[in-house]
Amino acid sequence: MFTSFLIKYAEIGVKGKNRYVFEDALAKQIRTVLKRCEGEFRVPKTDGRILVYADTEFDYDEVVEALGTVFGISEICPMEEHEVGDIKEIGKKVISYVREQYPNPNFTFKINTRRAKKTYPLSSMEISAELGSYLLDEFEGLKVDVHDPEVAINVEIRDKLYIYSIKIPGLGGMPLGTNGKATLLLSGGIDSPVAGYMVSKRGVRLDAVYFHAPPYTSERAKQKVVDLAKEISKYTGPINLHVINFTEIQLYIYEQCPHDELTIIMRRYMMKIAEMIAKENDSLALITGESLGQVASQTIQSLGVTNEVCTLPVFRPLIGFDKQEIVNISEKIGTYETSILPFEDCCTIFVAKHPVTKPNLNVIKKHETALSEKIDEMMERAIKEDEVIFVSFENRQK
Numbered sequence: 001m002f003t004s005f006l007i008k009y010a011e012i013g014v015k016g017k018n019r020y021v022f023e024d025a026l027a028k029q030i031r032t033v034l035k036r037c038e039g040e041f042r043v044p045k046t047d048g049r050i051l052v053y054a055d056t057e058f059d060y061d062e063v064v065e066a067l068g069t070v071f072g073i074s075e076i077c078p079m080e081e082h083e084v085g086d087i088k089e090i091g092k093k094v095i096s097y098v099r100e101q102y103p104n105p106n107f108t109f110k111i112n113t114r115r116a117k118k119t120y121p122l123s124s125m126e127i128s129a130e131l132g133s134y135l136l137d138e139f140e141g142l143k144v145d146v147h148d149p150e151v152a153i154n155v156e157i158r159d160k161l162y163i164y165s166i167k168i169p170g171l172g173g174m175p176l177g178t179n180g181k182a183t184l185l186l187s188g189g190i191d192s193p194v195a196g197y198m199v200s201k202r203g204v205r206l207d208a209v210y211f212h213a214p215p216y217t218s219e220r221a222k223q224k225v226v227d228l229a230k231e232i233s234k235y236t237g238p239i240n241l242h243v244i245n246f247t248e249i250q251l252y253i254y255e256q257c258p259h260d261e262l263t264i265i266m267r268r269y270m271m272k273i274a275e276m277i278a279k280e281n282d283s284l285a286l287i288t289g290e291s292l293g294q295v296a297s298q299t300i301q302s303l304g305v306t307n308e309v310c311t312l313p314v315f316r317p318l319i320g321f322d323k324q325e326i327v328n329i330s331e332k333i334g335t336y337e338t339s340i341l342p343f344e345d346c347c348t349i350f351v352a353k354h355p356v357t358k359p360n361l362n363v364i365k366k367h368e369t370a371l372s373e374k375i376d377e378m379m380e381r382a383i384k385e386d387e388v389i390f391v392s393f394e395n396r397q398k
């Protein structure tokens with residue numbers, strides 16, 4: 001029975017003197033997600049590792065699932081912990097470990113010993129050789145293969161004895177909060193939640209902006225976006241979701257500008273407003289779910305024209321992905337089912353039959369001058385009336 005886990009992290013191991021910042025951020029998020037689980041846990045950091053101890057009864061699958069939502073973990077290793085004894089006692093523990101984990105042991109193996117407790121009388125090599133021979137004597141189905149074993153049995157001798165052989169892959173990436181904050185343009189579609197997830201995976205906290213156009217878009221469409229934010233917050237941590245009423249601006253553009261340019265002009269104003277909100281809230285970049293060539297507004301020319309309004313970097317992590325690849329990630333992270341619910345998003349009503357696919361910046365800018373009379377005050381109003389919804393996976397109904 002496992003009562004503890006060794007948490008392995010790859011990338012953050014190499015960060016020199018900033019390492020503790022990364023480890024602290026990782027341990028903090030681990031503690032946060034463990035609150036989703038039954039039981040009491042401790043998450044100490046000791047010589048370059050993070051350990052998770054269950055102090056009470058707990059549900060193994062629930063804990064593994066929770067740890068599987070933490071960016072920065074490369075492997076989750078359930079382990080046994082015992083007092084350090086002499087080599088015969090360690091041998092007994094390893095034998096009983098193998099018996100419990102592999103009811104019919106039939107595989108090639110190797111013992112990896114790490115001896116952090118340097119006062120232990122045998123060297124790592126001697127310990128591995130000794131334990132290996134105990135196992136060979138005990139189990140007929142075992143064979144040693146030091147180069148490519150089916151099972152690597154890890155034995156660590158520290159203040160305690162740790163034994164583990166199971167490695168559950170973690171999400172990888174970097175711990176939340178180690179790379180600042182960015183603002184995600186979150187719609188109800190498949191792409192933008194995935195885009196937010198991917199940037200957050202690099203250690204970035206998220207805010208989000210949703211452009212709502214009542215009565216053209218319904219309350220249910222808005223609720224869908226709140227739900228998507230909640231679903232990704234399982235990984236990204238809490239999100240302040242800014243709901244911007246975009247109706248007035250959209251109607252104004254519809255009234256004043258050529259209809260084949262509606263989408264692109266609207267997108268420029270979305271980016272402008274998102275950037276203003278980002279700057280007010282210390283976000284260092286914007287994120288969109290755009291993917292090159294997916295629709296008219298995502299041609300290379302359109303992206304250029306949209307991008308022109310921004311001074312912050314705009315991250316488009318899906319730029320080179322095919323739709324199916326994006327769908328696969330959305331299924332994996334659990335947003336797909338919500339994303340495909342049939343509520344219209346803000347743009348559908350105002351979409352032209354033949355939108356421009358190769359907009360020219362000068363032409364677009366010229367047509368935008370038709371908005372100059374009221375657009376600034378409309379943007380100001382939209383931002384002032386910003387509804388901020390605090391979204392956190394931790395606050396959901398159990």
Ligand code: ATP
Nearest residue numbers: 185186187189190191192209210211288289290346
């Ligand atoms: P998604 O699946 O994310 O909705 P999409 O394929 O529908 O994307 P577009 O509608 O062209 O693509 O939108 C491109 C990006 O612009 C979206 O990924 C999102 O980041 C942003 N966006 C679009 N509509 C909205 C909206 N109503 N509110 C906030 N952001 C939006």
Ligand code: MG
Nearest residue numbers: 187188189345
């Ligand atoms: Mg969309």
